[in-house]
Amino acid sequence: MPTATRARGFSDTIQNTMSSSGTTHAIRGGIDLGGTKIEAIIVDDANTVLGSSRKPTPTEGAPKDVAEQIVAAITGAASAAGLKPSELLGVGVGSPGVIDTETGAVRGARNLPGWEGSFELADTLSDRLGTPVRVGNDVQVATEAEFHLGAGKPYQSLLGVFWGTGVGGGLILDGKPWVGRGGAGEIGHVVVKLDGAQCPCGRRGCMEAYAGRGAMEARARKLADDGRKTDLFKLMRHRDRTRLTSSIWAHALEHKDPVATEIIDRAITALGAGIASAVNLIDVGAVIIGGGLGLRFGQPYVKRIATEMQPHLFNDARPPDVLLAALGDLGGGLGAALLVAPPAAD
């Protein structure tokens, strides 16, 4: 994956927020730490993006190698904004795995290399960058970004559904994040079919077993092996990829590939049932659909999900609003930056 560094929306504002000591009052960094890429952004106090940088996530090594790449990404983004990392008010990181939000330690981030155990991510980054670092759950910070800055702004309570390799979820209830005992939001693992399809998590019948990109790819391979006609893997090889990316799925759907169409129809059916179940339980006013597949497929598929939810809604006369995430790929970084300077309660 190429490394990209660019300035965006850079303005005089930044000079105005410089304090006499050389640090800025409200210029913050945000890191979206994903399994394939690390996206860093620098934002001002109005959450305008002043610079950004993207690095590939290391596929081998140890957590410290991932931390080094995060340092490189935030340094690149700061540079694009005309700053050094030490001049930032702080840096927030949205991370997979189990997060200790007090200490900034991350454990069991299984999509990242050598990260089964615990690693002091916040302390390591803070030492290297010379600025405070806070770590939060990747899906939860993206949900908070949509709540404070994106499609969720008009609502007090919402469910964020991040439809990508897996299906993650985040909750805002009555204006505040709801994390339960620390593990809430696992919408991907609501059961939509008893004794159903095998999920990458090892269980059966989870929503993610039908709708996650990973599970869909496994299904496509099986159908192709069974002799079903599909261009999905031809497209993958043609594009020199090793997995069925969201853009490959989108291309195949546009060309009415029968296997892709069947698998996506099945995914939408599962998303409709699982999200409706969540709404029947918690009755939020809005559902926001993001994630790699959600963003790639866009509004027409958000509408399809809402349509599939309808027959399962107990209060079917008052469905929630179902909306596309408004912040796109930037949601994760913007939400991470909010960890440093949380917005005032609405």
Added chain:
Amino acid sequence: MPTATRARGFSDTIQNTMSSSGTTHAIRGGIDLGGTKIEAIIVDDANTVLGSSRKPTPTEGAPKDVAEQIVAAITGAASAAGLKPSELLGVGVGSPGVIDTETGAVRGARNLPGWEGSFELADTLSDRLGTPVRVGNDVQVATEAEFHLGAGKPYQSLLGVFWGTGVGGGLILDGKPWVGRGGAGEIGHVVVKLDGAQCPCGRRGCMEAYAGRGAMEARARKLADDGRKTDLFKLMRHRDRTRLTSSIWAHALEHKDPVATEIIDRAITALGAGIASAVNLIDVGAVIIGGGLGLRFGQPYVKRIATEMQPHLFNDARPPDVLLAALGDLGGGLGAALLVAPPAAD
């Protein structure tokens, strides 16, 4: 159904809480308004039951006839406690249907006669009883009773599951009831099997389609009509009942009736999946099982539900505590009485 009026736990306390005007400071009435019976209790400020009365719910007529029967029940319970209704601090009612908690109007209580529209229940009762009346959702007040006074006391967040004719749910999150936009808690209508069994609600694959007493009875009739051997309906006729009550199910299970065993196994499987889905989403520390079937089957079945939840829990190393409701049949009335004098926040 016979009408029963009895005094229980009546003590000198009541005289001590009499004010000079003749009304009491903290003696309250609580009504559990069900589809088959109306249970009235009188409680003191320690939530000790001072008297109770039970009346059958009218099966014909209009909401005003139900209101008259509520008046009779609360008058009987007050009499058992040596009081007149007008001497109570107030009366709370836990009602089915859609409740306007501000005005105490109830609409769409479909299990009650002629109650499709809206009826000013609080105002009607208050005029007749000479004391303030507040109305809340039956399942939500029973959940609050377990939270403040019963099995939920050690927890800050919990899910109440009321396993009876239907399967209702109530939520306490961070010490407070969570009702969403007014319709939260419909755990009975989380989808556990896409394209699954027909639910009494008209949808397919809901948890209640497998676990509700109504759905289980319909299934038993179908299997009996198909020639499967069962004593369920023989027991029903023998006991002069028109439906398969929870005690008939319990008796058939004790005698290893094959149809009853198969249907209950299926119900427990569905409860396990549906409740685990809810826990995956909201990650509460406790699940409390009540309702007619839950209370009748008791602790061994609560344990079976917990066992069936386990394979579906995403955080399977930290399952929630799964507990039997501690207040039994009195939960609804005790919770309703809390509407009049809510306990201080824990």
